[in-house]
Amino acid sequence: MKKEYEALFTPWKIHDLEIKNRIVMCSMGGTSIFGWMEPNHFDKEAARFLLERARNNAGLILPGIAPIRDPMGGRWLYQNTGKFKALKAYMEEFHKTGAKLFIQITAGFGRAMAINDIMVKMLQNKVLGTLGKPIFDMDWITASASATPNRWADDVYSRPLTVEEIDEIVEAFAKTAKLCMDAGVDGIEVHAVHEGYTLDQFATKYTNQRTDEYGGCLENRYRFAADIVKAIKERCGEDFPVSLRYSVVSKTKGFRQGALPEEGDNYEEVGRDMAESEIAAKFLQDAGYDMLNCDNGTYDAWYWAHPPAYMPRNCNLEDVSHIKQFVDIPVVCAGRMEPAEGAAAIAAGKIDAMGVARQFLTDSAWVTKLMEEREEDIKPCICCHNACFTMARYEGSANDQDMMDAIHMARCALNPRTMQTKKYRIQRTDKPKRIAIVGGGIGGMECAMVLTARGHLAEIYEKSDRLGGVFIAAAAPSFKEKDRALIEWYRREIQKRGIPVHLNTEVTDVNALGADEVIVATGATPKKLPIPGMEHAMEATEYLYGRETGEKVVIVGGGLSGCEIAYDLILKGKKPVIVEMKNDLIALRGVCLANSSFLRETMALHDTPVYLETTVQEIRPDGVTIKDKDGNTQDISCDNVIVSIGYNPQPVAPASRHVHLVGDANGVGNLRTVIWRAWDVCMKL
Numbered sequence: 001m002k003k004e005y006e007a008l009f010t011p012w013k014i015h016d017l018e019i020k021n022r023i024v025m026c027s028m029g030g031t032s033i034f035g036w037m038e039p040n041h042f043d044k045e046a047a048r049f050l051l052e053r054a055r056n057n058a059g060l061i062l063p064g065i066a067p068i069r070d071p072m073g074g075r076w077l078y079q080n081t082g083k084f085k086a087l088k089a090y091m092e093e094f095h096k097t098g099a100k101l102f103i104q105i106t107a108g109f110g111r112a113m114a115i116n117d118i119m120v121k122m123l124q125n126k127v128l129g130t131l132g133k134p135i136f137d138m139d140w141i142t143a144s145a146s147a148t149p150n151r152w153a154d155d156v157y158s159r160p161l162t163v164e165e166i167d168e169i170v171e172a173f174a175k176t177a178k179l180c181m182d183a184g185v186d187g188i189e190v191h192a193v194h195e196g197y198t199l200d201q202f203a204t205k206y207t208n209q210r211t212d213e214y215g216g217c218l219e220n221r222y223r224f225a226a227d228i229v230k231a232i233k234e235r236c237g238e239d240f241p242v243s244l245r246y247s248v249v250s251k252t253k254g255f256r257q258g259a260l261p262e263e264g265d266n267y268e269e270v271g272r273d274m275a276e277s278e279i280a281a282k283f284l285q286d287a288g289y290d291m292l293n294c295d296n297g298t299y300d301a302w303y304w305a306h307p308p309a310y311m312p313r314n315c316n317l318e319d320v321s322h323i324k325q326f327v328d329i330p331v332v333c334a335g336r337m338e339p340a341e342g343a344a345a346i347a348a349g350k351i352d353a354m355g356v357a358r359q360f361l362t363d364s365a366w367v368t369k370l371m372e373e374r375e376e377d378i379k380p381c382i383c384c385h386n387a388c389f390t391m392a393r394y395e396g397s398a399n400d401q402d403m404m405d406a407i408h409m410a411r412c413a414l415n416p417r418t419m420q421t422k423k424y425r426i427q428r429t430d431k432p433k434r435i436a437i438v439g440g441g442i443g444g445m446e447c448a449m450v451l452t453a454r455g456h457l458a459e460i461y462e463k464s465d466r467l468g469g470v471f472i473a474a475a476a477p478s479f480k481e482k483d484r485a486l487i488e489w490y491r492r493e494i495q496k497r498g499i500p501v502h503l504n505t506e507v508t509d510v511n512a513l514g515a516d517e518v519i520v521a522t523g524a525t526p527k528k529l530p531i532p533g534m535e536h537a538m539e540a541t542e543y544l545y546g547r548e549t550g551e552k553v554v555i556v557g558g559g560l561s562g563c564e565i566a567y568d569l570i571l572k573g574k575k576p577v578i579v580e581m582k583n584d585l586i587a588l589r590g591v592c593l594a595n596s597s598f599l600r601e602t603m604a605l606h607d608t609p610v611y612l613e614t615t616v617q618e619i620r621p622d623g624v625t626i627k628d629k630d631g632n633t634q635d636i637s638c639d640n641v642i643v644s645i646g647y648n649p650q651p652v653a654p655a656s657r658h659v660h661l662v663g664d665a666n667g668v669g670n671l672r673t674v675i676w677r678a679w680d681v682c683m684k685l
């Protein structure tokens with residue numbers, strides 16, 4: 001391996017347990033070995049997922065959180081003992097890899113529970129709540145330290161947990177930990193004084209207004225977490241390792257308002273500031289925790305714990321390195337960690353290990369490839385959250401998430417096989433076909449790779465001089481470096497697999513290709529506004545391909561693309577103005593709150609004018625006329641207008657028996673719809 005990575009592959013210890021290297025696969029919701037939003041059981045899909053990462057040289061594996069009490073049905077995790085027998089047999093196989101595994105258990109979600117509209121009704125209507133209680137006891141699921149507002153829904157408040165309920169939870173942690181230990185699990189991770197979950201809601205001042213022994217002073221606020229580790233150690237022995245998921249600093253201004261990673265965002269911390277964290281970390285160590293698995297943030301500042309592409313790489317490293325000075329136990333840092341920076345920090349003694357999560361969703365073998373000096377073969381995670389975390393929130397909605405996404409989290413937009421091995425698989429064909437692919441964007445390239453793996457002869461026809469399609473424009477902003485790396489990865493894979501590519505070749509008649517099957521992946525075309533002056537505006541792709549703008553730019557459309565363009569303009573020192581017909585920016589399903597809240601709060605921090613529930617009536621060379629929901633009109637002067645209102649599918653041929661549409665040609669979406677649809681089509685050919 002390269003010398004710069006050597007520090008990552010040295011052994012270290014958690015208590016007396018030796019870990020073979022410094023790469024920790026952090027927990028991701030949906031990868032729990034006991035299942036996710038369902039009655040607890042031994043989850044075979046998650047078990048396969050975890051074992052594959054262990055076989056590919058992760059040092060310590062942390063499965064997704066296991067609620068101490070089932071969200072569905074309300075059974076305690078320790079009550080279904082049959083799954084621990086299956087776990088014991090699994091751990092024997094798992095340990096053959098040399099990796100270690102800690103089970104992560106959560107006390108609950110509290111006000112962070114991503115409730116949807118149905119759950120809101122159950123909380124606000126006593127009759128519905130009573131009827132639904134045997135399935136989802138929302139009163140319990142959302143219970144917190146104090147009566148605080150839910151992160152996802154207006155006018156919904158958590159109720160305070162009673163001391164008796166706290167005692168039950170503490171006892172449940174101890175019982176569950178003992179069952180895990182007896183099954184051969186290497187340790188427990190307590191979730192969490194972190195990210196604004198239940199234990200963190202007890203720990204932070206803005207969410208804890210209690211006056212009993214669990215409120216007030218620091219020792220009282222952190223008592224719940226301390227009680228848990230003490231109970232585990234009493235039941236399992238002092239030598240059984242217990243880690244704590246820990247947010248060093250809350251980075252929170254208030255309910256539903258985070259602090260951005262900009263020098264200009266001066267704010268007063270309402271949660272855990274660094275001064276408190278220095279004391280709290282030592283207090284938690286002294287209570288019995290053997291490791292702190294760290295990042296920053298809360299659900300009110302969710303982009304710190306789940307950083308989108310807009311967040312700096314290694315965004316938590318400085319704070320985590322600081323807190324290590326105040327404890328004697330190992331400290332792990334997570335949050336867009338890069339191997340070179342992680343290795344350097346470990347070598348310098350600033351942290352003990354590097355935590356990585358979503359990259360394991362995209363490429364299960366990335367650690368192995370790093371060790372073998374095959375970095376260019378690693379398929380990069382682009383921090384899109386399009387499949388792993390699709391919890392969306394905008395004005396007037398609760399968690400607007402597809403139900404299948406809520407039930408099956410930790411999937412990957414770029415890798416359909418992640419946590420879906422039964423649905424997505426490569427089967428060699430016994431009837432190879434010649435298959436023409438029209439369009440060399442991401443969808444076309446994904447099709448070519450899947451078909452080639454299945455034994456077909458696939459050829460790509462691309463009208464431009466390079467592969468990548470419209471994603472080249474989407475990857476243009478400075479903060480999309482991982483998107484650009486993904487395009488390069490695809491181009492290399494197409495070349496390595498020997499897939500024929502015909503560039504500068506526009507196909508107008510698919511029948512002339514003489515192929516057995518044709519896949520059309522020709523993308524979409526921008527929508528046009530039926531208003532005077534459209535000729536004075538530029539399309540979003542024109543800007544992204546490099547067309548220059550003046551100082552003040554009106555962006556028509558406040559969806560994800562429009563807001564990303566506005567952010568790109570802000571980074572360039574320019575002054576965007578957003579006009580959006582909906583009642584909020586990025587008001588659509590599937591865009592993770594971590595992404596959307598970062599962009600909304602950035603617009604607010606930079607005083608970007610945003611006109612909601614407003615339409616554009618006319619575009620002129622020097623400005624636009626807009627009309628609000630009350631019919632009032634006004635003129636806005638500007639140097640340029642960028643229109644970003646969406647796209648219409650543009651297939652070069654209609655679907656038929658032998659013509660198949662993929663990507664935006666089949667229906668405008670995102671990389672997840674493009675790539676998953678490619679597999680849906682190609683597995684059947």
